[in-house]
Amino acid sequence: MQAKVRTVAFQGVEVLPVDVQVMIAPGTVAFAVVGLADKAVGESRERVRAALRALGLALPPQRITVNLSPADLAKEGSHYDLPIALGLLVAMGVLTKESVGGFVVLGELALDGTLTRVxxxxxxxxxxxATGRGIICPSACGGEAAWGGFRPTDDERRAVLAAPTLLSLINHLRxxxxxxxxxxxxxEDTVSYPDLAEIKGQETAKRVLEVAAAGGHNLLMMGPPGSGKSMLAARLPGLLPPLEPEEALEATMIRSLAGEGGDGRLSxxxxxxxxxxSATLQALVGGGLRVRPGEVSLAHHGVLFLDELPEFSRAALEALRQPLETGRVTIARAAAHVTYPARFQLITAMNPCRCGHLAEPGRSCGRAPRCGVDYQAKLSGPLLxxxxxxxxxxRVDAADLALPPPAESSADVAARVAAARTVQRERLAAFEKKAPLPEIEPEPSAGLLSERARSWSKPRCNADTDGAVLAAIAxxxxxGRALLTRAAERLGLSARAWHRTLRVARTLxxxxxxxxxxRLHIAEALSYRRAESRPALAA
Known part of the structure; x- marks a missing residue:
């Protein structure tokens, strides 16, 4: 007998359909899985056999062939266990073809028949x-699957079936x-972030942190050890507004692909x-033997904080340049090109030199200024x-440390940030309504979610704007233009620096x-640009 069950394969965020074809025929007793399956898929034979035995079922003493179609598409992961098991049950006559025909099936089987998270x-x-099908998955993933867009009016064959065990799923289908x-x-967002009021002094740094939060701008903080750089970065999440529903869905989708879905609730x-x-290039941008999203994608619509920036490998840092510009990262492999969204806010911190005391009053650097030159040279100009x-x-003075805590808290700053973000969102929505952005053509090999790639490049704050949008709003x-023109000539600003200065000025x-x-906004934005030759290095 033959049976067919629908499941999926993943290439980045693309979901590609896969048919699990099962045939039980006379011949030498065997259980073969074909269709370019990796080791985890091949091992499903033992998990399926043990799960069926736990139910009191035994595989027929015949030749069993499982084909994962299309055969030239690489299959990875343990989520093929459940579709293979259901295909066998249909071929054995335990279930009907109609009972599973309208579903996409994912799930890993434990040896006792329990369905575990995938x-x-x-x-x-x-x-x-999107294709009018329902989904069958483990109960641990049910809350996650419920966000897939199924309507209450959908019939049972277009719904979510989340089963704790294989036995309960069989009983439901029968x-x-x-x-x-x-x-x-x-x-429920119960996370308590550190308060900005706990930081004494550093008023300029607090102002810049507010600007970065309000416009989604990338930030580099340089200072001696113990000056509060990491403390400032840790308080940034408490200043940012919550994700919009579309942003939350995209971020949760990336975490789901990385196996960090949690309890399935949308956050x-x-x-x-x-x-x-010490993170590798693959850990930052994604990749590996089995391609997985990296930190830049897991920080989608969030913050990526790189402390001790020059200590990261040069290759890993240079790999950030493309995602910072495009909002996505493409991992090229011989078999396929995998794309993940990566619209993140980069926050970095570093010491001025390896010992950290370059040009600091009361302290000396034994190799100054060479120590600072060599240390800061680890960061390329295009990245900066x-x-x-x-x-x-x-460094914070003892006099500042003796003062009482500042009166302004993170909640006060977050209110101003939220108001600025609301203005930006409304402005960009009005501009897009008047002049819709050009749609991104999907790649010829794109899967069922290719249309979502259009939203990755959609500007959501001032830091994302470019081209005609930036020219219209900033x-x-x-x-102000006269000042910016003179500054660009004297400081040698690149075209990219020109546009980024306008974005910061728009946020201010x-x-x-x-x-x-x-003019005042342009002047303040220019003061935050990195000078080509720092005074500390000129000493």
């Missing part, structure tokens, strides 16, 4: 709903039991990723050109409640 259920559910429908729930909290400086805000964070007044105007970008 990654990628949310994008698979979105793809299934009409002997009813599985409860999973609920699409929002996560509106922005990610804050802070990898150690992509950072909008660069500030020095000096055109300075006559005095939003924080001031000004519709126009004035």
């Amino acid at each position: 990654p990628g259920v949310l994008p698979a559910a979105i793809a299934a709903a 009409g002997q039991q009813t599985l409860a429908a999973p609920q699409a729930l929002m996560a 509106r909290r922005r990610a804050f990723r802070d990898p150690h400086h 050109d992509r950072i909008d805000l660069c500030i020095d964070v000096p 055109e300075p007044d006559a005095e 105007a939003d924080l001031d409640g000004s519709n126009a970008v004035r």
